Amino acid sequence: MKKNEIGRRGFLKRTTAAGAILAGTSGLESLSFAQGGSAVARVPMKELGTTGVKIPVLGMGGSQKFDARYDRRLHRAFQIGITYFDSSERYSNGQSHRTLATFFEQVERKNVWITSKVSSETHPARNDAPPEHFKNNVDKVLNELKTDYLDMFFMHGIDDTRFLEPEFIKMSEELKKSKKINFFGFSCHGGNLPALLEKAAQAGGIDAIMFRYSFRTYGDAALNRAIDAAKEAGIGLLAMKTMGAIAEDDERILNFQSQNFTLPQAKLKTIWADDRIDCCVSEMENIQMVQENSAAALSTDPLAMEEFHQLNRLAAQTAGQHCLGCRHLCESKVDRELKIADTLRYLMYHQAYGKHELARECFGRMSPEDRDFERVDLEAAMAACPQGIRLDQKLAEASRILGEKGPSKV
Ligand code: SF4
Secondary structure, three states: OOOOOOOHHHHHHHHHHHHHHHHOOOOOOOEEEOOOOOEEEOOOEEEOOOOOOEEEOEEEOOOOOOOOOOOHHHHHHHHOOOOEEEOOOOHHHHOHHHHHHHHHHHHOHHHOEEEEEEEHHHOOOHHHOOHHHHHHHHHHHHHHHOOOOEEEEEEEOOOOHHHHOHHHHHHHHHHHHOOOEEEEEEEEOOOOHHHHHHHHHHHOOOOEEEEEOOOOOOOOHHHHHHHHHHHHOOOEEEEEOOOOOOOHHHHOOOOOOOOOOOHHHHHHHHHHOOOOOOEEEEOOOOHHHHHHHHHHHHOOOOOOHHHHHHHHHHHHHOHHHOOOOOHHHHHHHOOOOOOHHHHHHHHHHHHOOOOHHHHHHHHHHOOOOOOOOOOOOOHHHHHHOOOOOOHHHHHHHHHHHHOOOOOOOO
């Protein structure tokens, strides 16, 4: 490690000091008092679109395992103002709701903002799922979370603009009328993201969108125009997959240097530097990550231009390792159905997040045709890929690692 690179251990020292300083700094949204009376700085709040409701600029992602009895990490996050909790019927093999429900009881429902989602993938017609599919599953979600209402309900991971047709908006209005949800929107991992954001801006009835956004797509002109349109329409914007993750070894290509921030903190700061974004939803897998991310949210130091440049260099040098999910570009170039973007996402779960079981499970859930990459001509798809990903190599790697013949434990 170079002289001025901050390792995770060094960071902890700095954030403890920063926390003490910040607790005495004016201009913070609020302070709370931990047991014993010492003031605790809380993550700043921001209005979500034009909902009139403020949420913390940092939210807790729910696609991870929690301790169903008492999760210290969730309580620590709550104590420092991370009161936004994101979940889905599908996360953690369907266990996310049940484990979070205990925590919500412990801190009291009224003190947290709960977002959950239902996916079209759990309907046999998948991308042709009707509005009733989402509506009918809300009761199940509420039961599992042991709550009467959701602050926000999302259609999960949509990549088709048909889900923004009037019948889906009407379905959300009925749910709002029944008081089962307060706000409505969707999440998307990729697909034609600019088209989805623009359609949402025109459609009306969408309160918020959670979408993939990181330093890797910061300068994308079409995406920026679409974000502008969504913002202008008053839609709340939540960023996810903000780390632009690749395998840790590949990331070391850049020896990130900063006096103020770790690399994950710098990645978050680039998103917060974009004031169109209301919240970063982040999976914080341990207390250290909660501390690290919240220290970045609390820090009033902006990211220096040199730090931006370093992230730009990292994005350029590792583009070929990171899929942006823009499936309409590559999948339309092969002569049959093939799940290229999904496969690369599952490979990322395995290589960058260390979620080996989940990656294999998701890959195994795809139909054999969708993941049969052998003897498929991928030349045109590779030529269309803005990231220059060697699809022939990456898809073969995914089949080897995640397929039936792959190792069960890595
Ligand atoms: S492989 Fe390339 S074109 Fe296809 S989804 Fe990923 S980044 Fe987009």
